[in-house]
Amino acid sequence: MSKxxxxxxxxxxxxxxxxxxEEARSDNRLRRVLGPVQLTxxxxxxxxxxxxxxxxxxxxxNVAGPSLMLSYVVAGITCIFAALCxxxxxxxxxxxxSAYTYAYATLGEFFAWIIGWDLLLEYGVAxxxxxxxxxxxxxxxxxxxxxxxPQIISESPWRYDPTIxxxxxxxxxxxxPAVIVxxxxxxxxxxxxxxxxxFNAIMVGVKLAAxxxxxxxxxxxxxxxxxxxxxxxGWTGVSFFGHNISGLVDPSGAPIGMLAGAAIxxxxxIGFDAVSTYTEEAKNPQxxxxxxxxxxxxxxxxxxxxxxxxxxxxxxxxxxxxxxxVSIAFGGHGLDWAExxxxxAGVAGITSVLLVMMLxxxxxxxxxxxxxxxxxxxxxxVHPKFRTPWKSTILIGAFVMGLAAFxxxxxxxxxxxxxxxxxxxxxxxxxLIMRRTHPNAQxxxxxxxxxxxxxxxxxxxxxxxxSLPVGNWWRLLGWLGLGFIIYFAYGYRHSVMKKYSGD
Numbered sequence: 001m002s003k004x005x006x007x008x009x010x011x012x013x014x015x016x017x018x019x020x021x022e023e024a025r026s027d028n029r030l031r032r033v034l035g036p037v038q039l040t041x042x043x044x045x046x047x048x049x050x051x052x053x054x055x056x057x058x059x060x061x062n063v064a065g066p067s068l069m070l071s072y073v074v075a076g077i078t079c080i081f082a083a084l085c086x087x088x089x090x091x092x093x094x095x096x097x098s099a100y101t102y103a104y105a106t107l108g109e110f111f112a113w114i115i116g117w118d119l120l121l122e123y124g125v126a127x128x129x130x131x132x133x134x135x136x137x138x139x140x141x142x143x144x145x146x147x148x149x150p151q152i153i154s155e156s157p158w159r160y161d162p163t164i165x166x167x168x169x170x171x172x173x174x175x176x177p178a179v180i181v182x183x184x185x186x187x188x189x190x191x192x193x194x195x196x197x198x199f200n201a202i203m204v205g206v207k208l209a210a211x212x213x214x215x216x217x218x219x220x221x222x223x224x225x226x227x228x229x230x231x232x233x234g235w236t237g238v239s240f241f242g243h244n245i246s247g248l249v250d251p252s253g254a255p256i257g258m259l260a261g262a263a264i265x266x267x268x269x270i271g272f273d274a275v276s277t278y279t280e281e282a283k284n285p286q287x288x289x290x291x292x293x294x295x296x297x298x299x300x301x302x303x304x305x306x307x308x309x310x311x312x313x314x315x316x317x318x319x320x321x322x323x324x325x326v327s328i329a330f331g332g333h334g335l336d337w338a339e340x341x342x343x344x345a346g347v348a349g350i351t352s353v354l355l356v357m358m359l360x361x362x363x364x365x366x367x368x369x370x371x372x373x374x375x376x377x378x379x380x381x382v383h384p385k386f387r388t389p390w391k392s393t394i395l396i397g398a399f400v401m402g403l404a405a406f407x408x409x410x411x412x413x414x415x416x417x418x419x420x421x422x423x424x425x426x427x428x429x430x431x432l433i434m435r436r437t438h439p440n441a442q443x444x445x446x447x448x449x450x451x452x453x454x455x456x457x458x459x460x461x462x463x464x465x466x467s468l469p470v471g472n473w474w475r476l477l478g479w480l481g482l483g484f485i486i487y488f489a490y491g492y493r494h495s496v497m498k499k500y501s502g503d
Contacts, residue, residue, distance in 0.1 A: 012108035013497045015371070017438060020093050020105060034281050036288040038197045042278065043296025045200040046271025046356035048207060048349060052307050055265050057325025062250065064261025066312040067231035069305050071261035072268070076301035078464060079269045081457030082424040083297050084447040085431040087290035090276045091445035092434075098276040098360070099427045101367055106430040106437065109371075109497055110487075115426050116368050117483035121419040121476075123361035124396060126270050127182070127354055128403030129416060132156065134350040135177040135404075140327065141343045149177065159408050167408065178404035185355050186397030189362075192386045203352035208303075210345030213338075214326060215306045221333050222313030232317065233257045238467050245466075254469035263467035266417045268304060271353065272297045273423070274360040286444035358400060362392040372498075373491035418472040419479070421461045428457035 034042075060068045089102040100119055104112035139149055153176040158167040188199055236247035237260025247257040254260075275292045279285045282292075307326070314329045321328040327346060331339035362379075366389045369380030383390040431447055431454045447453055465473075492498070 010495065010498045011110045011492070013495075014106065014108050015101075015104040015112075015497055017093070017105055017441060020101065032281055032283050034197060034278055034288070035283050036291045038201065039275055039278065039282060039288055039292025040295045040299075041201045041204045042197065042356050042359075043272050043275045043292050044208070044300060045204045045352035046274045046360075047269055047296060047300040048204075048211065048303060048353075052211065052268070052304065052326065052349070055267055056308060056311060057320040058322045059261050059265045060308070060312055060317045060325075061320045061322060063233060063237070063256045063264050064258050065229065065232040065317040066227040067233075067235070067258040068261050068265065068312065068317075069308045071258050071265055072301065072304045072308060074259065074262040074460075075266045075269055075464070076297070076304070078262075078266075078424075078457065078460040079272060079297055079301075080294075081453050081460065082428055083272060083293050084453055085428045085457060086273055086276050087293050087445050088431055088443060088447040089427065089434075090279050090289040090293065091286040092441060092443055093279070098273060098279075098364060098367075099423045099430075100364055102430050102434075103426055104371070106433040107426070109373075109495060111426065112371075113368075113373060113483065113487045113491060114480065115423055116364055116373070117480065117487075118419045118423050119364045120361055121479050122270060122416055122423060123274070123357050123364070124399055125403065125419070126267070126416045127357040127361075127396075127400040128178075128407055129267070130350055130354045130357060131178040131182050131400065131404035132175060132407065134181050134347060134354060135175050137327075137343055137346045137350060138177050138181075141340065141347060144340055144343075156406055156408050158406070174405045176405075179401045181351070181354065182358070182397060182401045182404055185351070185358055186393060188355065189359055189393050189397075190383070190386065190388060190390045192388055200352050200355050203348045203355070207345050207349030207352065210342055210349070211303050211307060213345075214330075214342060215303075215310055217335075217338065218310035218314055218330070222310060224313065226313050226316045231258055233260075235259070237261070237263075238463065239470065240466050241470050241473060252469070255467055259463070260467045263417060263464040266421065266464055269297070269300070270416060270420050271356055272300070273420075273427075274356050278359075278363070280363070290445040358393070358396060361396045362389040365389065365392040365396070368491075370496070372494040372496040373487065375490075418465055418468055418476050421465045422476070424461045425458050425465075428454040428461070 056068070059071070060066070064071050086099070093101055093105065098119060100112055100116035103115045135155070139154060142149070151171060152173050155170055155172045155175050157170060157172055157174070159170050161168050234247045234257040237255035237257030238246045239249070239255045244255060247255055247260065250256050272293055275296065276289060279289050282288045311320070311326060311329055315325075315332060327339045327343040330342055365374060365379040366382070368374045369376045369378075378395070379389070379392040381389065381391050432451055434441070435450055
């Protein structure tokens with residue numbers, strides 16, 4: 001075999017399923033302490049938060065109008081197809097790593113690196129966006145008590161203006177509240193998964209109570225006239241690298257409409273896949289992880305549609321507040337006491353999202369470190385007492401603090417969506433490949449209606465990707481380009497599979 005052929009073979013070497021299962025039985029693994037209820041709570045904790053309390057106002061006002069209800073349904077259906085594929089893999093390969101591990105077993109090392117690097121973008125940038133939303137809600141609460149944080153430390157120095165497609169200055173220097181909450185969450189995550197799960201369960205309980213309150217009380221203040229026109233920006237909104245294919249565009253050239261709304265608020269669903277990163281910490285991963293993924297996703301979709309129906313029924317879509325739409329909508333109807341309650345629950349909800357997002361990234365790094373693609377001494381170290389990947393948790397915390405301190409939320413939201421959709425495309429494709437390469441492998445949970453479900457998952461994810469502004473594609477390509485440099489400079493040379501195959 002020539003040197004070139006050997007190098008190419010190493011590049012696309014697949015990690016044997018037997019080796020993955022052997023890793024799951026090793027001593028250097030995480031503690032199995034999570035049951036189905038805790039996993040479902042982590043899924044709900046990751047999904048419900050920023051989607052309702054941050055992204056809804058801007059998406060309804062500027063992109064979809066009341067048809068945002070259907071946008072959530074479309075995004076939810078897309079996620080269900082991907083979730084079924086995730087659940088099959090999670091039951092087959094009960095180790096950390098999520099889509100990265102699945103890609104390694106089916107598509108080879110190079111694609112695994114792409115998806116792993118992409119997941120780090122998803123969890124890291126999503127955490128920063130959520131921390132920025134947390135800061136806005138927190139400041140809304142304390143302002144009711146006549147406590148105001150000085151403007152110079154209250155937000156990012158820049159804000160993205162979609163009307164001109166450029167960044168503008170805000171006069172601030174740093175978003176200090178966002179930095180502080182990320183620091184606190186990082187400390188909790190280093191301490192241990194049990195403590196993190198308990199903290200998350202409390203936050204989830206608070207925000208579920210608040211969401212049921214919003215739907216139950218807000219339903220009495222719905223004015224159906226506010227739902228007309230139902231789709232003021234149209235039903236589509238699809239473009240291809242900046243070239244409009246179907247629907248309207250905003251002044252900056254970005255697509256708008258119901259489908260475009262689904263692409264924008266797809267951020268709201270980011271996190272259900274995070275449940276699969278805790279497979280190694282599940283008591284019975286073959287059963288409990290699929291339950292956690294699917295139950296949390298279905299529950300969250302129902303709640304999302306209910307809240308958007310109430311919100312757009314209470315306030316005309318073009319009058320919604322962008323920063324804190326739910327609490328301010330209630331305040332506008334004279335329910336000032338409710339505004340404070342909802343804002344407080346919003347902080348709890350967004351806190352749980354931040355915790356789960358930041359919990360996921362270190363576990364992807366742990367899987368990559370075990371394979372030699374990143375430094376084992378840093379990212380592969382499990383704390384002897386807490387049994388957590390503590391070094392990578394601290395590093396990701398520092399990365400998120402930097403983004404939250406200076407990054408505009410709109411920019412962060414859009415960048416996260418396209419990375420997540422790419423991950424879903426690869427997972428759906430990987431199920432098709434694994435069914436052919438390992439037809440007899442044990443599958444405690446089987447994705448139904450294969451190949452229809454994975455194919456529909458790929459198509460819908462690609463459709464939503466093409467409904468995002470072209471700038472997101474260039475940012476994704478830039479991020480992947482940086483990842484390729486790191487991979488060929490370090491990962492390819494230190495790959496365990498390269499040594500395992502005798503290269």
